[in-house]
Every structure is written in C-alpha cells, then in structure tokens.
Amino acid sequence: LKMDPDALAKAFVEHYYRTFDTNRAGLANLYQEGSMLTFEGSKVQGAQAIVEKLVALPFQQCQHVISTVDCQPSGPASGVLVFVSGSLQLAGEQHALKFSQMFHLMPIPQGSYYVFNDIFRLNYA
Amino acid sequence: LKMDPDALAKAFVEHYYRTFDTNRAGLANLYQEGSMLTFEGSKVQGAQAIVEKLVALPFQQCQHVISTVDCQPSGPASGVLVFVSGSLQLAGEQHALKFSQMFHLMPIPQGSYYVFNDIFRLNYA
Numbered sequence: 001l002k003m004d005p006d007a008l009a010k011a012f013v014e015h016y017y018r019t020f021d022t023n024r025a026g027l028a029n030l031y032q033e034g035s036m037l038t039f040e041g042s043k044v045q046g047a048q049a050i051v052e053k054l055v056a057l058p059f060q061q062c063q064h065v066i067s068t069v070d071c072q073p074s075g076p077a078s079g080v081l082v083f084v085s086g087s088l089q090l091a092g093e094q095h096a097l098k099f100s101q102m103f104h105l106m107p108i109p110q111g112s113y114y115v116f117n118d119i120f121r122l123n124y125a
Numbered sequence: 126l127k128m129d130p131d132a133l134a135k136a137f138v139e140h141y142y143r144t145f146d147t148n149r150a151g152l153a154n155l156y157q158e159g160s161m162l163t164f165e166g167s168k169v170q171g172a173q174a175i176v177e178k179l180v181a182l183p184f185q186q187c188q189h190v191i192s193t194v195d196c197q198p199s200g201p202a203s204g205v206l207v208f209v210s211g212s213l214q215l216a217g218e219q220h221a222l223k224f225s226q227m228f229h230l231m232p233i234p235q236g237s238y239y240v241f242n243d244i245f246r247l248n249y250a
Contacts, residue, residue, distance in 0.1 A: 038195045038208075067249075070163045072242045074229055077200060083163075083227055083244040098248055100225035102208055104199055117197045119208040123223055123248040124192075 008113065009071035009082045012105060017064040017086075024055050030115050032108075037118045050118070061091035064099075079116065080105045085123075098123040133238065134196035134207045137230060142189040142211075149180050155240050157233075162243045175243070186216035204241070205230045210248075223248040 003011070019026045031037075031047035037054075044053045066086040074081045082103040087096035104117035128136070144151045156162075156172035162179075169178045191211040199206045207228040212221035229242035 036197045038197060041193065041195065043197075068166065068246055070166065070244045070246070072161045072163060072168075072244065074199065074242060075202060075204065075231065077202065079200065081206075081227070081229060081242050081244070083225075083246065085225065085246050085248060100208075100210065100246070100248065102206070102227045102244075104206060106200065117199060117206050119195045119197065119206070119227075121193055121195070121208065121210050121225070123210060123225065 005071045005073055005080045008080055008105070009069055012082060012103070012113065013066060013069050013084055016103075017066065020054070021063050025051060027051055027054060031118075032114050032116075035115055035118070037120070039118075039120045040122065059090045063089045065089065065096070074104060078107050080113070088122075130196045130198055130205045133205055133230070134194055137207060137228070137238065138191060138194050138209055141228075142191065145179070146188050150176060152176055152179060156243075157239050157241075160240055160243070162245070164243075164245045165247065184215045188214045190214065190221070199229060203232050205238070213247075 028047050028051040031050050033046050035047055035050060036045050037050045039053060044050050064086055066084060068085045070083040072081050082105060084101045087098050089096040099122050101120045103115050105113040106116040107113055153172050153176040156175050158171050160172055160175060162169050162175045164178060169175050189211055191209060193210045195208040197206050207230060209226045212223050214221040224245065224247050226245045228240050230238040231241040232238055
C-alpha cells in the first residue's frame with residue numbers, strides 16, 4: 001500500500017494529535033529506538049525516552065487544533081516530511097498557545113511509517 | 126570537512142537569511158533541480174522556479190530576525206533537518222510577521238550542502 005504523501009500526512013496528523021490528546025502514552029507506538037525529539041530545545045532519543053518526556057509535560061488535559069499541514073517527500077529513502085502549525089489549548093487556560101511542529105516519517109517494512117524526527121516549538125506572540 | 130549538525134545549521138541559517146535580505150536572487154546557488162519549496166501552501170520545484178517564486182514575493186526590502194534554530198540528522202543519507210522560528214520585518218510595515226520554516230539540507234560530493242526541502246509558513250497571531 002503506497003499512500004500519496006498528502007493523504008499520509010493528513011492521516012498521520014489526525015492520528016498523532018488525537019492520540020496525544022486522549023492517550024499520550026500510546027504515542028510510543030509511533031517512535032522507534034533511533035527516533036529523535038527536540039521539544040522546546042530539549043533533545044531526547046528513543047521511543048521510551050520520548051514518551052516519558054511527553055507524558056511528563058506539565059499539563060494533563062490538552063487539545064490540539066490544527067491550522068495547516070504541509071508535506072514533501074524527503075528523498076530516496078521514501079520518507080515524508082510533515083510540517084504542522086496550530087494551537088494548543090490547555091485545560092483551565094484562557095488563551096491557546098500557537099505552535100509549529102515538524103515530523104520526518106520513515107517507512108517500515110510492514111507497510112506503515114514511524115516518526116524518525118520530531119521538532120516542536122511554541123510560537124510566542 | 127564534516128561539520129557537526131548544530132554548527133552547520135547555525136552557519137546555514139545565517140547565510141540563508143542574510144542572502145534573502147540582501148540579494149534574494151543569490152539563493153539560487155542553495156537549491157538544485159530536485160529541490161522543493163512549499164511557501165504558504167504553494168509548491169514549486171527546481172532551483173530556478175524556487176528563486177523566481179522568492180524574487181516575485183510582494184515585498185522588496187525585508188529583514189529576518191531569528192528566534193530559534195533546532196536541528197537533527199535526517200537519516201543514513203547524512204542529511205540535516207533545520208527548523209527555524211523568527212520574525213520578518215517588511216519595509217514600511219509597523220509590525221513584524223512571525224514565521225516558521227524548515228529546511229532539509231543534503232550533502233553534495235564537493236563537501237557542501239544544498240536545500241532539498243524547504244517549507245515556510247507565517248504564524249498568524
């Protein structure tokens with residue numbers, strides 16, 4: 001099954017943020033040992049360390065609202081780059097936080113994809 | 126010459142935006158035929174088309190101010206992902222525009238890098 005990059009990016013983004021907002025620990029399935037996350041400048045590597053970082057963020061309930069999704073093929077290894085902008089509403093906070101995030105998705109032999117690169121930044125107004 | 130990714134990213138970002146702000150047509154040297162640009166959702170491919178797009182943007186004088194630069198190696202092909210946030214001041218405009226941009230730099234045999242992927246988005250407040 002070969003999805004076109006736009007359809008893949010859209011499906012991935014919906015799945016990723018729905019999982020983040022409802023069952024953050026479930027994101028572990030989307031990363032592998034070589035995966036990297038840079039979250040607000042802080043770097044961690046490997047699925048376990050990445051999910052520990054995400055689960056330990058200082059907020060529990062949150063809701064991501066996506067504004068834009070752009071994607072491009074990343075080269076001969078059949079990866080896909082996904083670039084997201086949106087806002088993050090934290091429970092009990094009046095104003096949503098704007099963010100930008102990029103993912104580099106790499107194919108796995110079983111026909112799906114995992115997140116190899118993940119970089120997240122809040123966009124301060 | 127093998128630069129560490131952080132030093133490469135910093136040097137690239139300084140060079141890219143200085144060139145953009147002083148001699149936009151000179152950016153052609155940083156792209157190749159397979160390069161892709163997605164600018165505010167509009168896709169173009171190839172160094173010539175990319176630079177035509179950038180030169181034709183509806184502003185002449187501008188100044189980029191960089192807030193953050195994150196980078197990660199992109200995989201076995203020795204590419205480097207660079208994720209930038211900052212603001213763009215247009216001549217005659219009172220308020221700067223916030224933006225986020227990502228680049229995927231790929232090595233060339235002569236020992237330098239070119240931009241294979243480029244995705245740009247303004248971050249509306």
